Amino acid sequence: MKLMPLREKVCALHQELPRNNLVVWSMGNVSARDPESGLVVIKPSGLLFPDLTPANMVVVDADGNVVEGDYSPSSDTASHCYIYRHRPDVHGVVHTHSRYATAFAALGREIPCFLTGMADEFGGPIPCGGFALIGGEEIGQEIVRTLEGHRSRACLMQNHGVFTIGETVTKAVKAAVMCEDSATTAWLALQLGAPIPISQDNLDRLYDRYQNVYGQRSPA
């Protein structure tokens, strides 16, 4: 079976979605692109999260054609593949309808950045793309367009939900968790009054420190 280590990783990361309360039933999906072959491992359509195994993940090529798999791939496959074809830096894509972030999407509104933790991860607000129908690559087109020149690894889709991208699939899953956390606190703060904006200069400094200084240095 092709790409077993990547199948295992994508399967394990799918379990982070229900664990972090980002999905219900069979909604939501994770994919990862193998840097060597360019093949993409993605969730089978309609399966429940506890039933996912490394073996029932679906392997597709860059155009979304099934290369290996007993199941049909996620209905968002064409959009994931569109993102991979247009963003060579991206190796993971995640989609959820996580509640607070999707509430902003229902209004077609960006998630404003009021907190340092959100500035660290996203460098500012999380933008919202326009309406696009499910099934083809229109969602992917709208995400690539919306995130062009943007630091955010997350993109809301109007009337739909959240898509996140990452240089690795783990980073894309982390962005999905952080997006919902940011949306929740932004929503709560908006109930209390008018949250205090962070200046662009401080957003830049926070993002730069977190992306380049925070955490453990990789061994040489």
Ligand SMILES: [Zn+2]
């Ligand atoms: Zn969806």
